[in-house]
Amino acid sequence: MMTEQQILALCKEGISAWQAAFNQQDAAGCAAQYSEDCVMEAKPIGIFKGRAEILGCWQHIIDQGFTDVSYTNVNWQPGADGGYILTSNWTMNKAYGVVHREHWIIEPDGKARLKSDSFEILGDR
Numbered sequence: 001m002m003t004e005q006q007i008l009a010l011c012k013e014g015i016s017a018w019q020a021a022f023n024q025q026d027a028a029g030c031a032a033q034y035s036e037d038c039v040m041e042a043k044p045i046g047i048f049k050g051r052a053e054i055l056g057c058w059q060h061i062i063d064q065g066f067t068d069v070s071y072t073n074v075n076w077q078p079g080a081d082g083g084y085i086l087t088s089n090w091t092m093n094k095a096y097g098v099v100h101r102e103h104w105i106i107e108p109d110g111k112a113r114l115k116s117d118s119f120e121i122l123g124d125r
């Protein structure tokens with residue numbers, strides 16, 4: 001049985017892996033941080049269901065020249081049904097916005113992945 005500290009550490013590893021993949025322009029590496037049946041709401045772009053659609057979304061964003069993502073005001077709270085909920089602000093080279101709710105869970109292989117993701121692009125930079 002994992003402690004809450006261990007679970008949170010794995011969730012933090014997950015977001016770090018996602019950020020590293022994005023900044024290396026690796027859409028597949030980004031998609032690998034999502035559970036197979038994750039639903040990602042990317043306002044105002046759309047809703048993407050499952051890892052393949054999510055991969056397509058991130059590939060499209062990367063292909064448009066977006067890179068250099070960073071997070072500020074990061075907050076982690078325990079999820080009511082397990083895992084942890086991340087909220088934050090984010091910036092990229094060409095845009096900024098907010099993470100409304102990322103739900104990170106520990107999957108059977110021991111890795112943390114996103115069960116759901118809701119973020120919003122608030123403007124251009």
